[in-house]
Amino acid sequence: VPRILRIALDTPLRQLFDYRLPPGVDAARLTPGMRVRVPFGRRRMVGVLIETADRSSLPSQKLKAALEVLDEASVIDEGLLAFVKWAADYYRHPFGEVLAAALPAGIRTGKTQIAPAPLHPAPPETNAAEAGPEPTAAQAMALEEIVGGLGRYGCYLLHGVTGSGKTEVYLRAIQQVLARGQQALVLVPEIGLTPQVLARFQARFDRPLAVMHSALGDRARLRAWQQARSGEAAIVIGTRSAVFAPLARPGLIVVDEEHDPSYKQQEGFRYSARDLAVVRARQQDVPVVLGSATPSLETLENARARRYQRLVLPERPGEARHPTLRLVDMRRHAVQDGLATPTLTSIEGHLRDGGQVLVYLNRRGYAPTLFCPGCGWTAPCNHCDARLTVHLRSRALRCHHCGFRQALPFGCPTCSHEVKPVGQGTERVEETLASRFPEAPLVRIDRDTVRRRGDMQAVLERVTSGEARILLGTQMLTKGHDFPDVTLVVVVNADQGLFSVDFRASERLAQTIVQVAGRAGRASRPGEVLIQSEFPEHPLLQSLLTAGYDGFAATALAERQAAHWPPFARLALLRADAREAQAALDFLQAAADAAAPGRSVRLLGPVPAAMARRAGYHRAQLLLESGSRGALHGFLDEWLPAIEVLPSARGVRWSLDVDPADLY
Ligand code: ADP
Ligand code: ZN
Numbered sequence: 001v002p003r004i005l006r007i008a009l010d011t012p013l014r015q016l017f018d019y020r021l022p023p024g025v026d027a028a029r030l031t032p033g034m035r036v037r038v039p040f041g042r043r044r045m046v047g048v049l050i051e052t053a054d055r056s057s058l059p060s061q062k063l064k065a066a067l068e069v070l071d072e073a074s075v076i077d078e079g080l081l082a083f084v085k086w087a088a089d090y091y092r093h094p095f096g097e098v099l100a101a102a103l104p105a106g107i108r109t110g111k112t113q114i115a116p117a118p119l120h121p122a123p124p125e126t127n128a129a130e131a132g133p134e135p136t137a138a139q140a141m142a143l144e145e146i147v148g149g150l151g152r153y154g155c156y157l158l159h160g161v162t163g164s165g166k167t168e169v170y171l172r173a174i175q176q177v178l179a180r181g182q183q184a185l186v187l188v189p190e191i192g193l194t195p196q197v198l199a200r201f202q203a204r205f206d207r208p209l210a211v212m213h214s215a216l217g218d219r220a221r222l223r224a225w226q227q228a229r230s231g232e233a234a235i236v237i238g239t240r241s242a243v244f245a246p247l248a249r250p251g252l253i254v255v256d257e258e259h260d261p262s263y264k265q266q267e268g269f270r271y272s273a274r275d276l277a278v279v280r281a282r283q284q285d286v287p288v289v290l291g292s293a294t295p296s297l298e299t300l301e302n303a304r305a306r307r308y309q310r311l312v313l314p315e316r317p318g319e320a321r322h323p324t325l326r327l328v329d330m331r332r333h334a335v336q337d338g339l340a341t342p343t344l345t346s347i348e349g350h351l352r353d354g355g356q357v358l359v360y361l362n363r364r365g366y367a368p369t370l371f372c373p374g375c376g377w378t379a380p381c382n383h384c385d386a387r388l389t390v391h392l393r394s395r396a397l398r399c400h401h402c403g404f405r406q407a408l409p410f411g412c413p414t415c416s417h418e419v420k421p422v423g424q425g426t427e428r429v430e431e432t433l434a435s436r437f438p439e440a441p442l443v444r445i446d447r448d449t450v451r452r453r454g455d456m457q458a459v460l461e462r463v464t465s466g467e468a469r470i471l472l473g474t475q476m477l478t479k480g481h482d483f484p485d486v487t488l489v490v491v492v493n494a495d496q497g498l499f500s501v502d503f504r505a506s507e508r509l510a511q512t513i514v515q516v517a518g519r520a521g522r523a524s525r526p527g528e529v530l531i532q533s534e535f536p537e538h539p540l541l542q543s544l545l546t547a548g549y550d551g552f553a554a555t556a557l558a559e560r561q562a563a564h565w566p567p568f569a570r571l572a573l574l575r576a577d578a579r580e581a582q583a584a585l586d587f588l589q590a591a592a593d594a595a596a597p598g599r600s601v602r603l604l605g606p607v608p609a610a611m612a613r614r615a616g617y618h619r620a621q622l623l624l625e626s627g628s629r630g631a632l633h634g635f636l637d638e639w640l641p642a643i644e645v646l647p648s649a650r651g652v653r654w655s656l657d658v659d660p661a662d663l664y
């Protein structure tokens with residue numbers, strides 16, 4: 001008879017904890033996934049039962065008894081528990097912490113009682129509240145594959161240009177899933193920014209929808225979780241962490257805009273929700289659809305190797321036409337506050353013809369630098385290796401990396417000369433456009449103007465009503481919004497992504513340009529896209545212009561293969577932060593020394609991070625690279641326990657990032 005409970009607890013320790021059975025509890029009625037209250041040090045904690053055992057490796061006098069079992073049935077079913085375990089193992093994160101991240105607060109703390117796992121009769125057939133358009137031939141072909149694959153694992157890349165009707169394919173496939181009495185899980189990059197996507201799902205299905213995202217309060221989150229778990233919600237739509245949503249009858253997983261960087265969690269439990277969605281689909285034996293106009297190079301390579309099935313939507317339905325892309329050579333034209341003469345002329349023309357104009361610049365604030373022409377001083381952040389950004393309207397200098405702010409100085413602190421803002425942010429471009437086109441109402445969309453929930457909705461209404469003629473904004477503009485009356489898109493500065501130290505920067509730049517270009521000309525008006533650059537002959541821009549995203553991707557994949565970068569190699573990044581630069585480097589060096597030699601894993605570093613100091617901490621990193629996932633993970637199995645006990649680990653904050661998205 002098992003007498004020992006192995007419990008996952010929300011602690012940073014990478015282990016399970018053994019407890020004796022609480023008095024009077026019958027081990028036979030326990031199942032993994034039940035919550036158990038246990039003593040832990042001087043506290044009491046609620047953990048999750050993972051398994052029972054006959055014996056413990058702890059001496060019996062050290063074993064404490066658990067206090068109580070909270071549930072009659074598992075709160076988290078075996079399938080989901082296995083998935084969470086897989087994620088914790090793969091990303092080398094403590095199981096208890098991953099489990100805690102997957103459960104809503106009320107469940108985690110033991111406050112909320114939960115009904116026993118439901119056995120539902122299959123819900124009634126769905127009535128589409130609103131019928132969609134007739135699928136095009138390409139949509140019909142994609143649907144046939146996906147729907148034909150229901151009931152078993154399969155991974156599909158739905159590769160369709162922006163506006164080609166990918167969402168329409170998801171909606172129709174989901175209709176079939178619901179007709180089978182199953183649920184669909186839909187992951188989207190950001191819900192707050194894309195109310196339109198949610199509205200479309202709500203209009204199409206006359207069924208309860210559970211929405212999960214990080215801005216939800218505890219109660220709303222708990223409710224959505226329960227609706228997903230009971231099967232009451234036919235569709236669960238959420239951001240990154242919704243990949244852990246419980247599902248009574250999983251039928252299909254969709255990852256919209258699969259290339260979006262926000263699927264990667266960058267802190268704490270660092271995971272890729274896109275990658276985990278594929279793992280979950282395989283474990284639950286359901287199909288998964290990854291949709292994008294600009295698929296990540298990883299996904300394209302998986303499709304090329306036939307691990308994923310590529311489904312293509314080459315055209316926009318109806319009359320909508322692809323926009324034409326043109327480069328504006330910034331060296332050859334007069335430039336007024338970041339906008340070249342041909343750009344200004346184009347804006348004027350499109351406004352005159354009644355079109356809307358979208359101006360994209362991924363930099364908020366007035367100017368990225370405050371400069372003294374007298375002595376060459378630039379305003380630095382005292383806590384980071386970074387310059388302070390000028391915010392003119394709030395008369396402040398702000399650090400976009402650590403949040404530090406100070407009042408805008410009148411003169412140079414070293415020579416008293418008058419200082420001036422250099423470079424362009426959205427605030428400055430707004431000023432330029434407003435003075436140049438005073439008749440055209442403008443909306444600016446960035447983190448400074450769209451802060452609260454509802455702000456985005458209000459701004460979008462000004463755009464869709466046609467009141468606003470110019471839309472100016474950052475990355476926020478590129479996320480899934482339809483702007484049917486936009487006929488001109490201007491990319492103010494394409495050069496930031498061309499020469500970055502990050503090997504993924506060019507991929508991101510190409511994705512951004514294609515995504516922002518896709519906002520134009522969705523209706524019957526043809527769109528035009530202007531890309532301002534000082535390096536118009538750059539091969540990336542040229543391949544994008546002449547061969548589109550596919551052409552760019554082919555070039556970029558060849559480069560990655562030659563350089564042994566992902567997807568042709570596997571990476572893990574050990575990061576360390578410390579108050580003293582040397583402490584971080586010493587720890588990483590000790591970690592490198594602890595590695596067993598002769599493995600098929602290369603260690604690169606340690607080196608200071610690209611931004612070596614941030615928020616007062618010195619940052620350094622050690623990169624691990626291997627041609628094989630198996631070799632890398634085999635290496636980590638032995639290496640991690642060794643570095644956890646290094647004496648030099650004590651003075652630093654360190655973390656391991658498996659499949660890192662950013663290398664700085
Ligand atoms: P994507 O998700 O690829 O950006 P959407 O599904 O949002 O594309 O479709 C873009 C626009 O085209 C939407 O307004 C949608 O209603 C419309 N649309 C999609 N499929 C069709 C179709 N088969 N016939 C007519 N219009 C369609
Ligand atoms: Zn000076």
Ligand code: ZN
Nearest residue numbers: 381384399402
């Ligand atoms: Zn700073």
